Amino acid sequence: MRPRSIVLSLAALAAAATLIPMTLLGGGRSGGPFLGGLSRDNPAVEDVAAPQTVAGMIDAELSITPNGSASYVVPLKVPPGTNGVAPNLSLAYNNQAPNGILGMGWSLHGLSSITRCAATKVPDGYVGAVRFDAKDRFCLDGIRLVLVGGGAYGAAGSVYHTEQETWTKVTAAGTCGSGPCSFTALNKDGTTLEFGTTDDSRVPIPDRSEVFAWKIHRTVDLNHNTVEVSYQQDPGNGENYPQVIAYTGNTATGLAAGRSVSFTWEDRTDVVPLYVGGFETKETKRLAKLTTTVSSQTVMEYRFSYRESTGTERSLLRQIDQCAPDPDNAGSFLCLNPTSFDWQVEDNTVTSPNSDPNGKVRQDWCPLERGYTAFWADFDGDGRVDLTCSAPDGSQYVLLSTGTGLKSPNSDPDGLLIRDWCSFSTAVTRWVDFNGDGKADLHCDDDRGSHWVMLSTGTALKSPNQSSDGLVESGWCPSSIGIPHWINFDGDGRADLTCATADGSHYVLISDGSALSSPNGNPDGLVRSNWCAGSAADSYWGDFNGDGMSDLNCSQQDGSHYVLLSTGTGVESPNADPDGKVLANWCAGKTGDRKFATTDFNGDRLFDFGCHL
Incomplete structure (x- = not known):
């Protein structure tokens, strides 16, 4: 056999x-x-x-x-x-995980680390992003560290517990940039863990004195038995990989470690760019082999082989071999049956979602030539975009996506939701998530500054308040002074309303899910005046610093670009310039002569600029 x-x-x-x-x-x-x-x-x-x-x-x-x-x-x-003091390592595949040191979906578990992470409304009282400053927070293996004493957050001597209680006491030590140089953790069984206590166990940001991650360097149990990890670094790329895990040493007796796990890395063609707080790091290696030894003699090897995706050119783990030296044949290995992985790889083509070769999902519905307006929005919150339609008579329709076609959300075959709503000639409809439940809600405004909202239930529309037609504001941002836009000003997931006027005034009204109100003491929600004024400037909103709150941006015809960060109640400059100038002499020209795009180009959740002249 x-x-x-x-x-x-x-x-x-x-x-x-x-x-x-x-x-x-x-x-x-x-x-x-x-x-x-x-x-x-x-x-x-x-x-x-x-x-x-x-x-x-x-x-x-x-x-x-x-x-x-x-x-x-x-x-x-x-x-x-x-x-029993030894490394506890494993490989883990998760179909939602990104490309990493073992290719798509795979990761190495068992080596703890502390990393910077973003502040959140609870418990910090504000929403933040990793910016390498005093507002950054720390996470132990992804679990938030909560300050319990010893000074300010991030200060030397500050003491933390994990947000989900693990009975671990973590103490910061030293100062490296805006954070500690290292951490020491004490577990409930008396084991001490040292993070970032050596240069190679600290992961710096390239060309900065800031530390992004503090990796485990050593664990010591109550009997002084140790496990020590050393790393190989490429500071230019911000790379840090485990090199050797040495154990069976003892600090009390001076016994040197006699057993180890070593890592062999290979170059990869699909270099993975990673962005942290606006800084780029790279993963240029992937794990090729893991070797265990006793007294420098090889005991076992895990070998990893890869293939490249034909669709994305990313690394895919093809096979794992577990091998041991052949005692009867020096230099040879005996291997268990390999575990191989078969990947479903998509090609870079566009295909129909159904049997129709052209992808037709509906006909004779929402005719644009008769003045109907169609939009795509996630009406039922299932993660698929649904097709909506606004008729000239104020009738509103929606058809839900099934992934292969469209269906009505209710008993009406055309998906009628409401009649005679937002039917006047100056009305404009938009789909936004007004109450933050993940379902798109319908907004209507007119030229007089009246604003209405109808909330989606997934099958119908309803008013968010006692008003039968969903009126949430009147006389605010009429078309004679500005154009309203929806943003997420305070980072709570609910759409907020903003208005910019020609004189450089900027206003915001915050949604609480049923009404709109000022975020500050100004009754009309003024957050900045005399900023980005005149026809030579264009203002827009986007998340510039990755904290989940929409920030105010301005592009001038002379190529100057400005940003004011949202604080949730107002706006402030991100730097020493009071007007928030962040870029000069870039993408200059009149609005009609240039195409200016703002989006997350590199996947770091920060607002990037794009220009086409």
Whole structure:
């Protein structure tokens, strides 16, 4: 009988997210119960021929996470440590994870770190972004650190607990830029963990004195047994990779570590750019091999091979081999049956969502030539955009997306929601999330500055207040002085209304889900005057600093660009310039002669500028 290898279809793993958790254990066949939980039209496991290897296969476990994503975990076996003190490493696949050191969806677990993270409304009282200043917060393995004493947040000697209680006491030490140089954590079992206590365990931002992450350097238990991690760095790219984990050492007896886990890295063609607080770092390596040793003798190797996606050119983990030295043949290895991964790769083509070759999903609905207006919006909050229609007589319609076609949200075949609403000639309709529930709501304004809102229930529209027609404001931002726009001024997820006038005045009204009100002491919501005035300037809103709040931006014809950051109640300059000048002599020209775009071009959740002349 030929040995077999196990092939996992990661697309099928994701599709299996509605099934019960299942476990793959080594030492047996790969079929049976695992296949029984999946469609045999697209199995997640199939037997295929493989080169001759020793019996057995790599242990792994498949499960479904609380958020519904598929997870596949491969525990990495290492030689035991003194009193059980040894690395606890694993590889984990999550179908919602990005491209990383093991390719798309895969990550290495078991090496803790503390990183900067953004402030949130609770408990900080404000929404922030990582900006490498005193407003940054810290997270231990993704769990927020809450200050409990010892000084200001980020100061030397400050003490923290985790927001979700883990009975871990974390203390900051030293000052490096706007944050600590290192942290020490004490677990409830008496184990001490040191983060960033060596140069190689601190991850700096390129060309800055600021530290973004403090990686685990050493753990010491009550008996002084240690696990130490060293890293290889590329400061120019902001890279930091584990190099060796050494253990079985003891600080009390002076015993040197005799066992280790070492990492071998290889260059990758799909260099991963990462952006933190406006600074670029890169991942230019991926994990090629992991080796465990005892007294410098190799005990086991995990080898990783990759392929490139034909659609995205990203790294895809193709195979894991678990091998050990052959005791009868020096220099040779014996390997368990490999675990191989079959990826569903999309090509870069556009296809119809249904059987119609042109992708037709509806006909004879919302004829634009008769004055109807169509928009796409997520009416029912399911994450798919739905098709809406506003008729000249004030009738409002919606058809919900099914992923392959459209359907009415109610008993009306055309999806009629309301009649004779927003029917006057000067009315303008927009879809915004007025109450922050994830469903698009319908807004209407006229030239006199009246504003109406009807909330989506997913199947119908209703007023957000006691007014039958949903009136939320009147006499505010008439067309004679400005054009209203919807933004998220205070970062609470509800759409807020803004108005800019020709004299450089800027106003904001905040939504509470049922009405609009000023964010400050000015009854009309004035947040700035005499800024970005005149026909030679264009103002617009966007999240410049990544804190979730819309900021005020201005582009002048001379190529000057200005930004005022939202504080939730007003606006302020991001730098020493009182007008917030951030760029000069770039994309100059009249509005009609240039196309100016603002969006997140590099994926760092910060507002970027684009220009086409």
